[in-house]
Amino acid sequence: xxxxxxxxxxxLVPALLERFACQVDAVDVDLTKLECWDPRVRRIEARVExxxxxEDVTERxxxxxxxxxxxxxxxxxxxxxxxxxxxxxxLLPLVKRCAERAVRLIHFSTAEVYGRTALxxxxxxxxxxxxxxxxxxxxxxxxxxxxxxCAKQLLERVIWAxxxxxxxxxxxxxxxxxxxxxxxxxxxxDGEGTPRVxxxxxxxxxxxxxxxxxxxxAQRRAFMDVSDMVEAVCRVLERPKQSRGQIFNIGNPDNNVxxxxxxxxxxxxxxxxxxxxxxxxxxAVSAAEFxxxxxxxxxxxxxxxxxxxxxxxxxxxxxxxTSLPPIVHDYVERYGARVAAASSLSQxxxxx
Ligand code: UGA
Numbered sequence: 317x318x319x320x321x322x323x324x325x326x327x328l329v330p331a332l333l334e335r336f337a338c339q340v341d342a343v344d345v346d347l348t349k350l351e352c353w354d355p356r357v358r359r360i361e362a363r364v365e366x367x368x369x370x371e372d373v374t375e376r377x378x379x380x381x382x383x384x385x386x387x388x389x390x391x392x393x394x395x396x397x398x399x400x401x402x403x404x405x406x407l408l409p410l411v412k413r414c415a416e417r418a419v420r421l422i423h424f425s426t427a428e429v430y431g432r433t434a435l436x437x438x439x440x441x442x443x444x445x446x447x448x449x450x451x452x453x454x455x456x457x458x459x460x461x462x463x464x465x466c467a468k469q470l471l472e473r474v475i476w477a478x479x480x481x482x483x484x485x486x487x488x489x490x491x492x493x494x495x496x497x498x499x500x501x502x503x504x505x506d507g508e509g510t511p512r513v514x515x516x517x518x519x520x521x522x523x524x525x526x527x528x529x530x531x532x533x534a535q536r537r538a539f540m541d542v543s544d545m546v547e548a549v550c551r552v553l554e555r556p557k558q559s560r561g562q563i564f565n566i567g568n569p570d571n572n573v574x575x576x577x578x579x580x581x582x583x584x585x586x587x588x589x590x591x592x593x594x595x596x597x598x599x600a601v602s603a604a605e606f607x608x609x610x611x612x613x614x615x616x617x618x619x620x621x622x623x624x625x626x627x628x629x630x631x632x633x634x635x636x637x638t639s640l641p642p643i644v645h646d647y648v649e650r651y652g653a654r655v656a657a658a659s660s661l662s663q664x665x666x667x668x
Pocket of ligand 1: 427527
């Protein structure tokens with residue numbers, strides 16, 4: 317598993333060990349989040365483009381799961397070349413070698429490939445995004461938001477070509493706003509920059525700051541609990557025939573909420589966990605102010621998951637009302653003390 321130290325990887329590794337009689341080569345530049353010390357895991361701290369890495373994993377492993385990417389929208393318009401390298405260039409040798417050796421590849425792409433809105437096969441507006449029918453709608457090149465989408469789409473096309481015209485046994489997964497414990501980072505605590513919305517909101521709640529609603533927060537996302545993602549990947553592993561050469565949307569259409577609603581739900585779960593805290597506040601912020609130039613957005617992103625249901629027997633299970641309280645609990649436990657220490661340090665510095 318390349319990218320095993322990321323958010324999804326850190327949930328997937330222990331789940332695979334529990335479910336399958338397997339060994340895992342867990343590769344990542346940083347394995348801190350992988351809180352799993354099972355002897356069946358070989359922890360390899362390396363970049364995917366490190367010399368010899370691709371040779372090694374494709375020789376040793378029956379299945380390669382590729383999860384590496386720079387997947388925060390704030391990065392698409394600030395470090396686009398790194399985003400293209402991480403999502404495309406650095407993964408090309410891995411895909412090529414898997415194809416040459418006919419090693420099964422389960423590749424994580426993104427819901428971002430669909431772009432601004434859901435379109436049907438004729439390019440007309442529709443409600444849900446469909447793996448095998450939807451057209452893609454990206455903004456102009458100057459809107460660097462779409463750098464990532466475009467790079468991920470091109471790698472999907474490379475993988476597809478190796479499968480259609482070569483011997484690559486592949487499955488592509490397009491995750492839709494997966495959330496859970498250990499997602500991204502908290503700025504100033506264990507990372508710098510702007511993480512995705514869940515971590516942004518948790519950071520604001522823990523610091524007692526208003527939750528920033530970009531453009532007012534009317535845009536919508538269908539959020540899925542990471543446990544549903546883990547189950548989907550297990551089903552893919554268990555069904556090599558049904559999943560070969562397939563692209564799957566993995567998301568939860570029943571958890572489609574506006575960003576303002578997500579903020580409210582998180583604030584409520586936070587208030588339940590820490591009732592002594594002052595009530596959360598919200599503030600509208602423009603996209604240009606929050607992300608800088610080059611940002612663009614998707615107003616709604618709902619997956620059609622019927623194909624996963626049909627071929628994998630998979631259906632997302634967890635609703636937001638049950639997902640959010642344990643996520644909030646984990647953030648409070650993991651970060652509460654560190655955020656409090658950082659805030660009192662900065663108060664000391666400003667009063668000095
Ligand atoms: C991102 C990635 O680009 C996708 O590749 C990935 O599939 C997806 O996350 C995911 O998590 O699956 P996006 O949904 O736009 O896409 O990412 P977020 O950063 O989580 O933003 C969601 C929405 O919340 C956006 O409209 C954003 O403007 C808004 N937002 C974000 C706020 O209103 N406040 C914040 O503090 C942060």
